[in-house]
Amino acid sequence: MEYNHILIRFGELTTKGKNKKDFIRRLKENTKHALVNFPNVKIESQHDRMFIVLNGEDAYDVCDVLKNVFGIYSFSLAKKCEKNIDEIADAALAMIREEDESKKFKVVARRSDKSFSMNSDEINRYVATRILVNSNFKVDVHNPDIKVQVEIRPDCAYVLTKVIMGAGGYPVGVGGKALVMLSGGIDSPVASYLTMKRGIEIECVHYASPPYTSDRAQEKVLELARKLSGYQGKIKVHVVPFTDLQLEIYKHANEAYPITIMRRMMYRIAERIAERNNCLAIVNGESVGQVASQTLESMNTINSVITMPVLRPVVTYDKLEIIDIAKHIDTYELSIQPFEDCCTIFTPKNPVTKPTIKKAQSFENWDYESMIEDCIANTTTIVITPKKENSNLF
Numbered sequence: 001m002e003y004n005h006i007l008i009r010f011g012e013l014t015t016k017g018k019n020k021k022d023f024i025r026r027l028k029e030n031t032k033h034a035l036v037n038f039p040n041v042k043i044e045s046q047h048d049r050m051f052i053v054l055n056g057e058d059a060y061d062v063c064d065v066l067k068n069v070f071g072i073y074s075f076s077l078a079k080k081c082e083k084n085i086d087e088i089a090d091a092a093l094a095m096i097r098e099e100d101e102s103k104k105f106k107v108v109a110r111r112s113d114k115s116f117s118m119n120s121d122e123i124n125r126y127v128a129t130r131i132l133v134n135s136n137f138k139v140d141v142h143n144p145d146i147k148v149q150v151e152i153r154p155d156c157a158y159v160l161t162k163v164i165m166g167a168g169g170y171p172v173g174v175g176g177k178a179l180v181m182l183s184g185g186i187d188s189p190v191a192s193y194l195t196m197k198r199g200i201e202i203e204c205v206h207y208a209s210p211p212y213t214s215d216r217a218q219e220k221v222l223e224l225a226r227k228l229s230g231y232q233g234k235i236k237v238h239v240v241p242f243t244d245l246q247l248e249i250y251k252h253a254n255e256a257y258p259i260t261i262m263r264r265m266m267y268r269i270a271e272r273i274a275e276r277n278n279c280l281a282i283v284n285g286e287s288v289g290q291v292a293s294q295t296l297e298s299m300n301t302i303n304s305v306i307t308m309p310v311l312r313p314v315v316t317y318d319k320l321e322i323i324d325i326a327k328h329i330d331t332y333e334l335s336i337q338p339f340e341d342c343c344t345i346f347t348p349k350n351p352v353t354k355p356t357i358k359k360a361q362s363f364e365n366w367d368y369e370s371m372i373e374d375c376i377a378n379t380t381t382i383v384i385t386p387k388k389e390n391s392n393l394f
């Protein structure tokens with residue numbers, strides 16, 4: 001079966017009223033970026049749907065890419081035909097032949113061109129008869145396994161069968177931009193994915209502590225960003241040299257507080273990098289109860305150093321639920337590679353689980369401000385794209 005079109009349905013977009021135009025424009029742009037390796041495709045958008053004109057590109061390869069584009073609710077492989085009932089019936093027959101003959105079908109015709117010589121019911125009967133006479137498929141109008149859809153439009157007709165579910169959500173970018181604190185762990189890539197799914201574009205900040213953390217550990221984070229970049233085209237990763245500040249923290253905090261102070265510093269730096277890059281929120285992979293720094297007391301003590309909103313998409317998820325998503329987005333195997341991150345190296349034996357703001361402040365009685373600014377001044381920004389060779393350093 002030679003498909004020549006893919007029909008894309010928007011789902012959630014249709015509920016967005018006056019913003020709809022922006023959404024569709026963004027979805028079209030994002031889809032175009034995602035399909036960069038298919039130079040012949042053309043994208044045509046209408047007010048309630050979008051068509052990909054394949055122009056000879058492989059339909060199934062294009063489908064694989066479309067599954068990762070947020071804002072697409074579902075899509076179907078389609079054949080565009082002349083408005084000729086025999087051509088339509090033949091296309092329907094060829095399409096259903098790809099299915100198992102034990103399945104039951106129903107033909108559903110829709111006419112937006114009322115001048116077409118047959119009405120919907122006549123089209124249904126004509127196409128169904130063509131299938132019944134030439135195959136062993138049977139009809140079930142109440143509970144069909146396959147719906148053969150025929151659409152008669154003013155300029156042409158479409159025939160389609162399978163509905164493939166898309167990634168859902170909103171097109172990345174319609175919801176503004178946020179800065180994700182990206183570690184090499186399991187949680188923050190999942191938090192990134194869920195953020196992009198709500199239509200929010202992301203940049204990432206990663207705190208590196210060489211030589212305590214290795215080049216391989218950083219490479220792993222960039223590989224995670226590469227996986228995530230498939231959802232939005234490219235991702236900027238700001239790598240912050242964190243070693244000096246981290247060592248200084250240990251000189252000033254007692255046994256129990258270094259992690260709390262370290263995270264307060266991370267938040268301070270993240271807020272400034274976010275502001276300087278027009279990000280309106282910070283995102284991280286914190287989940288209540290997972291580790292000492294993720295109690296509500298800790299979150300309060302850490303969060304109090306900044307005013308920018310902090311989004312925690314996985315805050316109420318069980319680890320197993322997070323792992324399921326990590327596997328679904330193919331970041332899990334990378335995340336469990338055993339490279340030390342800056343938290344694991346400096347973890348004290350008995351970190352405080354109920355820190356207070358007052359106590360934390362008492363360990364910050366030194367000039368951390370200038371060290372924070374040094375961290376930011378020495379930050380390297382790397383642009384990551386889905387294909388390795390396209391990434392660059394600037």
Ligand code: ATP
Pocket residue numbers: 180181182183184185186187188189205206207208283284285286290291293341342343
């Ligand atoms: P993850 O699996 O995402 O690493 P975690 O369970 O290990 O999370 P923590 O190490 O306490 O939890 O970190 C909580 C969150 O803080 C992470 O999800 C991430 O958003 C952020 N974070 C931790 N370490 C770093 C780092 N080196 N660079 C950037 N962000 C970090």
Ligand code: MG
Pocket residue numbers: 183184185341343
């Ligand atoms: Mg971690």
